[in-house]
Amino acid sequence: xxxxxxxxxxxxxxxxxxxxxxxxxxxxxxxxxxxxxxxxxxxxxxxxxxxxxxxxxxxxxxxxxxxxxxxxxxxxxxxxxxxxxxxxxxxxxxxxxxxxxxxxxxxxxxxxxxxxxxxxxxxxxxxxxxxxxxxxxxxxxxxxxxxx
Numbered sequence: 680x681x682x683x684x685x686x687x688x689x690x691x692x693x694x695x696x697x698x699x700x701x702x703x704x705x706x707x708x709x710x711x712x713x714x715x716x717x718x719x720x721x722x723x724x725x726x727x728x729x730x731x732x733x734x735x736x737x738x739x740x741x742x743x744x745x746x747x748x749x750x751x752x753x754x755x756x757x758x759x760x761x762x763x764x765x766x767x768x769x770x771x772x773x774x775x776x777x778x779x780x781x782x783x784x785x786x787x788x789x790x791x792x793x794x795x796x797x798x799x800x801x802x803x804x805x806x807x808x809x810x811x812x813x814x815x816x817x818x819x820x821x822x823x824x825x826x827x
Contacts, residue, residue: 680720680784680824681760683709686733690753690812692802699808700800705750706733707812710788711760712781713774713825720824721784725791727822728752741818745797752792755802755810756785778805 684706691701708728734743734750745752758781762770775781782804792799802808 680713680716680724680788681711682724682728682822683757683760684728684731684733684820684822685812686815686818687753688813688815690810692753692755692800693809693811694803694806699803700753700755702751702753702798702800704748704815705797706731706745706752707810707814708752708754709757709760710754710785711757712776712784713761714776716776716784716824718784718787721788722791723824724822725788725795729792729795729797731820731822733818733820746795751798751800753800753802754785754789754792755808756781756804 687705687707689703690707691698706728729746730744732742732744734748736742758772758775761772761775763774764770785804789799789801
């Protein structure tokens with residue numbers, strides 16, 4: 680599983696001109712599910728997202744998590760994180776899990792984040808979405824459930 684985590688001042692996702700998910704201060708997560716991923720990978724990624732110390736403390740040091748600052752999480756499905764561009768010019772997505780299994784694990788991760796006490800908004804799985812965000816920092820972190 681791969682997650683691109685961005686610290687944001689605000690973020691929203693729109694589908695067919697309707698806002699379907701919106702947060703203020705928190706993290707925007709682009710989540711990709713790969714072949715071979717399972718619930719253990721989802722639990723690992725959810726716990727990392729919630730506990731990443733990427734928010735500043737009173738001294739300005741990145742020492743607080745989204746949970747500690749009372750932020751929210753916006754999770755957007757992103758199979759293109761598994762785009763392999765090593766050959767040719769068109770990404771190959773063979774590493775991405777098939778849609779039915781990927782959606783189940785995507786929903787599992789969202790549920791795990793909620794269970795850890797953080798408000799969560801989402802995009803719409805497999806929809807054509809527009810994401811608008813104000814990235815803070817910028818702070819962007821890659822979380823992977825497997826070692827490369």
